[in-house]
Amino acid sequence: MDFSSFLNNLTPATGFFYFLSFLTILTGLMVVLSKNPIHSVLYLIATFFCLSGHYVLLNAQFLAAVNIIVYAGAIMVLFLFVIMFLNLKQEDEESKTNLTKIAAMVTGGTLFLIFVAVFRKTQFGAFDAYSFDSQVGMVESLGEVLYKDYLLPFELASVLFLVAMIGAVMLGRREAGDRHF
Amino acid sequence: MQLTNRSKQVSNKQMTFAERIYLPAIATGLGITIKHFFQKKVTIQYPEVKQYLGPVFRGRHVLKRDEQGRERCTACGLCAVACPAEAISMVAAEREKGEENLYREEKYAAVYEINMLRCIFCGLCEEACPKQAIYLRHDEFVPVFTERDQVIWGKDLLAENMNNRYLRKAWTKEEAREQDLKGVAAEPRTQL
Amino acid sequence: MTIDVALIIKAIIILLIFGITLLIAMYSTYGERKVAAFMQDRIGPNRAGPFGLLQPLADAVKMFFKEDFIPSQASKWLFILGPCLSMLTALMTSAVIPFGDSVKYESAPGKVWDIPVQAIDVNIGILYVFGVVSLGVYGIMVGGWASNNKFSLLGAIRAASQNISYEISMGLAIIAILMMTGSLSIRHIVEQQHGGNWNIFYQPLGFIIFITCAFAECNRTPFDLPECETELIGGYHTEYSSMKLGFYLFAEYINMFVSSAMISSLYFGGYNYPGMDWVQAQLTSSLGEIAGHNVGTLIGTLVFFAKSLFFVFFYMWVRWTLPRFRYDQLMNLGWKALIPLAMINIILTGGAILFLKPLIVSFLK
Ligand code: SF4
Numbered sequence: 001m002d003f004s005s006f007l008n009n010l011t012p013a014t015g016f017f018y019f020l021s022f023l024t025i026l027t028g029l030m031v032v033l034s035k036n037p038i039h040s041v042l043y044l045i046a047t048f049f050c051l052s053g054h055y056v057l058l059n060a061q062f063l064a065a066v067n068i069i070v071y072a073g074a075i076m077v078l079f080l081f082v083i084m085f086l087n088l089k090q091e092d093e094e095s096k097t098n099l100t101k102i103a104a105m106v107t108g109g110t111l112f113l114i115f116v117a118v119f120r121k122t123q124f125g126a127f128d129a130y131s132f133d134s135q136v137g138m139v140e141s142l143g144e145v146l147y148k149d150y151l152l153p154f155e156l157a158s159v160l161f162l163v164a165m166i167g168a169v170m171l172g173r174r175e176a177g178d179r180h181f
Numbered sequence: 182m183q184l185t186n187r188s189k190q191v192s193n194k195q196m197t198f199a200e201r202i203y204l205p206a207i208a209t210g211l212g213i214t215i216k217h218f219f220q221k222k223v224t225i226q227y228p229e230v231k232q233y234l235g236p237v238f239r240g241r242h243v244l245k246r247d248e249q250g251r252e253r254c255t256a257c258g259l260c261a262v263a264c265p266a267e268a269i270s271m272v273a274a275e276r277e278k279g280e281e282n283l284y285r286e287e288k289y290a291a292v293y294e295i296n297m298l299r300c301i302f303c304g305l306c307e308e309a310c311p312k313q314a315i316y317l318r319h320d321e322f323v324p325v326f327t328e329r330d331q332v333i334w335g336k337d338l339l340a341e342n343m344n345n346r347y348l349r350k351a352w353t354k355e356e357a358r359e360q361d362l363k364g365v366a367a368e369p370r371t372q373l
Numbered sequence: 374m375t376i377d378v379a380l381i382i383k384a385i386i387i388l389l390i391f392g393i394t395l396l397i398a399m400y401s402t403y404g405e406r407k408v409a410a411f412m413q414d415r416i417g418p419n420r421a422g423p424f425g426l427l428q429p430l431a432d433a434v435k436m437f438f439k440e441d442f443i444p445s446q447a448s449k450w451l452f453i454l455g456p457c458l459s460m461l462t463a464l465m466t467s468a469v470i471p472f473g474d475s476v477k478y479e480s481a482p483g484k485v486w487d488i489p490v491q492a493i494d495v496n497i498g499i500l501y502v503f504g505v506v507s508l509g510v511y512g513i514m515v516g517g518w519a520s521n522n523k524f525s526l527l528g529a530i531r532a533a534s535q536n537i538s539y540e541i542s543m544g545l546a547i548i549a550i551l552m553m554t555g556s557l558s559i560r561h562i563v564e565q566q567h568g569g570n571w572n573i574f575y576q577p578l579g580f581i582i583f584i585t586c587a588f589a590e591c592n593r594t595p596f597d598l599p600e601c602e603t604e605l606i607g608g609y610h611t612e613y614s615s616m617k618l619g620f621y622l623f624a625e626y627i628n629m630f631v632s633s634a635m636i637s638s639l640y641f642g643g644y645n646y647p648g649m650d651w652v653q654a655q656l657t658s659s660l661g662e663i664a665g666h667n668v669g670t671l672i673g674t675l676v677f678f679a680k681s682l683f684f685v686f687f688y689m690w691v692r693w694t695l696p697r698f699r700y701d702q703l704m705n706l707g708w709k710a711l712i713p714l715a716m717i718n719i720i721l722t723g724g725a726i727l728f729l730k731p732l733i734v735s736f737l738k
């Protein structure tokens with residue numbers, strides 16, 4: 001199949017899909033490649049935005065909106081951390097010793113391997129245009145799945161969040177002798 | 182020592198619940214502002230409506246003439262010396278034969294200029310003048326300049342117009358105060 | 374052809390909504406100055422045009438002709454991106470607000486198009502607004518950081534933490550409404566308030582929480598700490614000039630209008646008004662089915678704008694009444710007062726729906 005016929009057969013939806021995927025990968029790469037951590041953070045937002053675009057293409061508007069709300073807030077916090085804790089002015093040399101580089105390579109490589117392995121095993125669910133329910137990504141069906149079929153994992157996950165929250169509060173608590181700001 | 186009787190005792194007491202939820206206080210505040218929203222406005226629309234500024238206001242200068250219409254100034258230069266802003270400059274000349282009806286003294290100011298950008302309207306020139314020749318009018322301002330050559334006022338602008346002489350109603354603080362007390366009733370506030 | 378006309382009507386509606394939002398934001402700047410003046414016993418701008426009505430135009434012209442300055446140490450692209458993001462997100466929110474019922478158009482006998490007066494009717498309208506609003510703070514954050522100025526940065530950090538904090542209680546306040554209506558679509562929520570059934574009567578606490586958070590999210594006094602002049606010069610827009618500054622200021626007014634529109638549609642029945650059915654019936658009987666419906670929609674839209682503009686006025690009213698909070702007071706209010714209150718509100722609402730509603734229903738029977 002040559003490129004021009006491919007372009008001719010492009011429906012708006014698939015065209016948009018390719019465009020979005022291109023953007024997603026580009027911004028994802030930029031997260032890793034940009035020198036300035038602030039730029040990385042901003043590219044991360046762009047990546048999540050593109051992912052939300054994918055959700056919309058999949059007719060999962062609820063997920064798209066929640067994705068943005070949750071991650072926009074979360075990345076905002078990250079942004080603040082970057083500003084407050086990283087010294088942006090001087091090049092941070094010691095964090096780039098050979099040891100850390102090798103460690104990063106190993107972890108990254110392992111993760112990559114796992115992804116490839118999982119990807120190879122996955123069977124892509126084909127869909128049947130006639131029996132397909134367009135409401136599958138909507139709030140109602142999502143809620144039913146979460147609160148019926150996956151109730152236990154869902155509640156466990158929320159307990160996990162609660163634990164994390166309490167942990168954060170414990171860490172941030174002012175001890176008796178601490179300075180009072 | 183008590184300066185005013187408006188002082189208020191500050192207390193450090195715990196706020197009550199009604200105070201702590203702020204809402205009643207906010208509602209009171211909103212009430213006050215909305216009351217002002219509908220109140221009469223105090224603005225005076227300046228260039229169209231001018232306010233009477235009192236009998237000793239220091240506005241633009243005027244070079245006085247005497248009863249016969251002769252210029253009083255003798256170009257002694259005391260005003261220029263007194264002027265803290267160095268706004269006054271003049272060129273003196275001797276009075277010729279036949280000019281007695283123009284100039285009161287034997288020496289007069291052929292050129293008398295005030296730089297209105299420098300002038301700070303302090304009125305010291307008025308104080309310094311031994312001949313009662315220069316005054317600051319209480320009823321006229323120096324108009325807004327739009328061109329450079331409007332800044333320096335020569336004798337053509339400063340000399341008094343005999344058909345429309347400048348008269349001041351009050352000369353001292355006390356007189357002014359008296360004027361003020363009467364003036365409020367006599368002169369409408371929003372009109373010059 | 375038939376579809377085309379319907380599409381054109383839709384396009385006109387979208388353009389109108391867009392234009393009216395901008396226009397209202399523009400005249401909010403004028404309104405703000407007038408309201409401020411009136412509350413301080415002055416008369417406000419009155420030189421440009423009759424009653425100073427051309428003042429916003431004069432301001433815009435002034436903004437355009439100012440020098441557009443980019444600090445040499447600033448991160449140039451982000452510096453430009455900041456105000457653009459602010460403006461973009463501010464404008465995006467007005468898309469899902471139902472400004473009115475619907476316009477009916479008969480393309481052929483018996484074939485009637487029913488076009489809602491709303492740019493897009495997504496079924497997750499509220500979440501959409503939330504998402505866009507939470508993106509909105511990036512405009513401030515990016516601009517503040519890119520200015521390379523400590524005051525800008527402090528303002529930006531304040532804006533970010535303030536928005537994160539107040540978004541939570543705002544969301545919780547809305548959840549109580551969602552529990553009552555069972556829908557995320559703003560249009561559904563508005564329709565359910567038909568007939569004087571306004572949510573404010575059921576959710577007074579939620580309303581107070583929501584409006585407080587809305588003030589904080591719009592960075593309006595008493596929560597305008599990101600730009601408080603006394604401490605931070607101008608906050609995040611200290612380094613901005615010309616139309617970039619204009620964008621920031623303008624975005625604030627658009628946000629104000631949009632949140633007023635949200636308040637009136639979530640709590641005050643949107644385009645519903647008392648006696649709506651009667652008016653509608655009169656109109657339908659006198660003007661015919663379609664024209665009557667359209668005129669009714671127009672009245673509803675006007676009512677909606679009246680409500681929204683009242684809340685815009687309320688924003689200004691509060692601004693010229695209350696002094697600014699201190700930053701720790703702001704955080705205490707957000708985390709220690711509003712969030713617990715919002716949770717109590719949710720529990721109360723849930724309890725009322727579970728127990729009180731059946732009781733009342735059985736009592737009425
Ligand atoms: S009013 Fe004062 S400043 Fe003006 S000319 Fe007279 S002395 Fe100079």
Ligand code: SF4
Pocket residue numbers: 253254255256257258259260261271290309310311312313314315
């Ligand atoms: S105005 Fe008076 S002080 Fe000045 S030069 Fe003339 S006479 Fe002397």
